[in-house]
Amino acid sequence: MPIRIMGTGSFLPEKNASNTDLEKYVDTSDEWISSRTGIKNRRIAVHETTAGMAAEAAKKALEMAGKEAIDVELIVLATVTPDYYTPSAACQVQAELGADNAIAFDVNAACSGFVFALNVAKMYIETGFVKNALVIGAETLSKFRFPHCQCYVLRPAGFPIDLFTSFFLSRFSCPSDRDLDLIILDT
Numbered sequence: 001m002p003i004r005i006m007g008t009g010s011f012l013p014e015k016n017a018s019n020t021d022l023e024k025y026v027d028t029s030d031e032w033i034s035s036r037t038g039i040k041n042r043r044i045a046v047h048e049t050t051a052g053m054a055a056e057a058a059k060k061a062l063e064m065a066g067k068e069a070i071d072v073e074l075i076v077l078a079t080v081t082p083d084y085y086t087p088s089a090a091c092q093v094q095a096e097l098g099a100d101n102a103i104a105f106d107v108n109a110a111c112s113g114f115v116f117a118l119n120v121a122k123m124y125i126e127t128g129f130v131k132n133a134l135v136i137g138a139e140t141l142s143k144f145r146f147p148h149c150q151c152y153v154l155r156p157a158g159f160p161i162d163l164f165t166s167f168f169l170s171r172f173s174c175p176s177d178r179d180l181d182l183i184i185l186d187t
Contacts, residue, residue, distance in 0.1 A: 003125050006132075007067070009060025011053045013045040013142075044142035049083045051092035054138035058093055061134065069097040073130035075104040076121050078113030081140045082106060089138065103130070113137065 018041050019030035034040055045053065054077060062069065077090035084092075090104035107117045114137035121133035 003122055007061040007063065007065030009057040009062070009064065011056040011060070012043040013048045013053065015044050015046045016041050017044050045140045046142075048140070050079055050081050050138050050140040051083050051089045051096065053140070054079075054089060054136045055093045055096040057138070058097060058134055058136055062097075067132070069099040070101060072097070072099040072102045072132065072134050074121060074124050074133035075099060075102045075136070076107055076117040076133060077104075077136040077138060078107045078109065078117035079138045080108050080110050080113065081138075081143055090136070093134075093136065099134070102134070 019028070019033045019039070022028055022033070023030070030040070058075075062072070075090045075094050077088070077093060079089050082089040088104065088106040090106050094100075094102050094104040107113050107120060109116045114135070117135050117137065121135045124130045124133060
């Protein structure tokens, strides 16, 4: 059964943190970070919440797809940094959007979480349980400080980057019997 990405959305927190800003918290320098990663700046959350920023990314994906929140049947949100353990971040996004008909739950699988969330949504659609899904990857890792580590190499910041991406997937009729590949867009 062919599945396609109908819309994408993203959101970045307001605060910009430079490599020079990181020098205040960890033993590093702009030259050291930028020569190894090419990164000069990153965005970090200060007052924004994981669910709030995920909802903003979701709104953009729905807008691009030409869909309303009431059309959403499934919300799968990948995160290791929810605002609360319960209710789940996906349920908070569901409430923010007004997606009253959607099943909503979080997937916690760290770096591979978004890939798992995408595959879970794909399976729900392929089995016919739902016709569409909103898949969201949302991390607010700047909530945590990692002193004395070299996380600015492993991640784009000593305070890891906060990024929110969402995709709206839907089943559709294909003129042939072959399935189309999912194409992930880098937003």
